[in-house]
Amino acid sequence: MTASAVVARSSPVLDRFERPLRDLRISVTDRCNFRCPYCMPKSVFGPGHRFQPNAEVLRADEILRLASVFVSLGVTKIRLTGGEPLLRSDLAEIVSGLASLRISDLALTTNGALLRRWAFRLRDAGLHRVTVSLDSLNPVVFATMSDSHVDVSDVLDGLAAAREAGLQPVKVNCVVRRGFNEAGVLDLVAFARAHELTLRFIEYMDVGATNGWRREDVVDGDDLRAVIDRIHPLIEVAAEPGAVARRYRYADGRGEIGLITSVSRPFCGDCVRARLGVDGRLFTCLFATDGVDLRTPLRRGAGDDELRVIVQSRWQGRDDRYSELRPLTSASAPRVEMSYIGG
DSSP states (O other): OOOOSSOOOOSOOBOTTOOBOOEEEEEOOSOOSOOOTTTSOTTTSSTTOOOOOGGGSOOHHHHHHHHHHHHHTTOOEEEEESSOGGGOTTHHHHHHHHHTTOOSEEEEEEOSTTHHHHHHHHHHHTOOEEEEEOOOSSHHHHHHHHTSSOOHHHHHHHHHHHHHHTOOSEEEEEEEBTTTTGGGHHHHHHHHHHTTOEEEEEEOOOOSSSSOOOGGGBOOHHHHHHHHHHHSOEEEEOOOTTOSSEEEEETTSSOEEEEEOTTTSOOGGGOOEEEEOTTSEEESSTTOSOOEEOHHHHHTTOOHHHHHHHHHHHHHTOOOOHHHHGGGSOTTOOOOOOOOOOO
16 A cells, blocks of 8 residues: 655635634444443444444555545544454554655554554554543453453553553543443542553543433533542643643643543534544544445545545535534434544
């Protein structure tokens, strides 16, 4: 798989709210070795679930081709997600091809269970950094939150491997769900501070059609901040435009945390993210139900200019702001395709 080292970039493509297309999340697989109840509950994603057939999944060369189109439209950051991206056997090939596009930020989000065997290969392929999802250090709570037979020690070893490989900064994402894992927040803070990890807490969100989301299960980011601030005083840090996390540094200088507050403090206003599904559909919102098919024209022989027009047209017509409108909508409205937020 080859790519031009330099992709010509057009003027920024703006949506109806003048938000530029800057970040792209690419789902490389819909399969996962975890069955987190808030993401892929076993009751739905069990033995009878139909995952995307291989023929319908974008090939490595197709991912690179479409990524180059997005880069030409102004994308400077690409994040690989899943499912669990480390289950894809040609992942290093995909990373290498994307790295040749010379974007400023190439990242990956993973549950970390397989990261020990992948970290150095991905670094050598050109990956810049990694985010690991870790909802608890407690083995029992971890098993409940992941609904898997993976031991939490495997994830911790994966984090260590990422640091050894120099995939910096190493970030840790924790989804906090009331009644499940909020009691372990301070333990995660202490762990992250001790190992120089950037920890971000994510409010439990209504992503996916099957997680039984209820507003009362959400622990607001402000409440989490207050709990942490009592033990480790925090100072807010100015965030870059389009950032998903509100950032706070520890007053003693030992790192920082982030809060991703899509429920209590939506950040739709400056959202610059698009998502490419495993089947080649383009989504312009994490919560979107409808996507634009890019795989079909790609496989029918569409040139880069034609693909560019499709993407540009969809983005220019974009008016997504689901999180801001959530209070006006039903919490049980159908959603599709859980995708790691990353960041």
